[in-house]
Amino acid sequence: MQHFTAHLHDEAGTAALGAALARALAPGLAIYLHGDLGAGKTALTRALLHAAGHAGTVKSPTYTLSEPYAIQLDGRAVNVIHFDLYRMGGPEEFLDAGFREDFNGDNICIVEWPEKADRVLPPADINLFLTVSGNGRDVELQASTALGNSCLQRLKFAPNM
Numbered sequence: 001m002q003h004f005t006a007h008l009h010d011e012a013g014t015a016a017l018g019a020a021l022a023r024a025l026a027p028g029l030a031i032y033l034h035g036d037l038g039a040g041k042t043a044l045t046r047a048l049l050h051a052a053g054h055a056g057t058v059k060s061p062t063y064t065l066s067e068p069y070a071i072q073l074d075g076r077a078v079n080v081i082h083f084d085l086y087r088m089g090g091p092e093e094f095l096d097a098g099f100r101e102d103f104n105g106d107n108i109c110i111v112e113w114p115e116k117a118d119r120v121l122p123p124a125d126i127n128l129f130l131t132v133s134g135n136g137r138d139v140e141l142q143a144s145t146a147l148g149n150s151c152l153q154r155l156k157f158a159p160n161m
Helices: 011-022 041-051 091-096 146-154
Strands: 003-008 030-034 066-073 076-084 108-112 126-133 136-143
Touching: 003 011, 011 041, 011 136, 030 041, 041 076, 041 108, 041 126, 126 146, 136 146
Parallel strands: 030 108, 030 126, 076 108
Antiparallel strands: 003 136, 066 076, 126 136
16 A cells, blocks of 8 residues: 655645645545644645635634535546544544535545544545644655555655755
């Protein structure tokens, strides 16, 4: 399986990685974002969505738990659903909200704080880890499925030096 690591020197590096990921997306992809508060999970998602063609505001779904965004991917309408599960009390809330139905092979699901719904989330295609390191971030992407592997094979990203 594909594996990628880099050091992102600043917020521009995080945005560049988000843009590179946008160019490698595929319907059905589930990307789980791991990292402490302030690690850059929402900033990365915002950059990804803007690079994928969303022109409007991208807000953190901290209170709504999920925000859908419609994009075009290779001429096909695709929903990217951004989840932030930080305020969720437990996996049962994820199921009660009906979020599992969003993981359907058509949508792209990006999940912050996936550990909050650990036992009920479908498996991630890509686990992305962000760690604060000085003024920048260390990032690690791990593919765990054939779809995730394919996405990381398409990823063209040269970290800022």
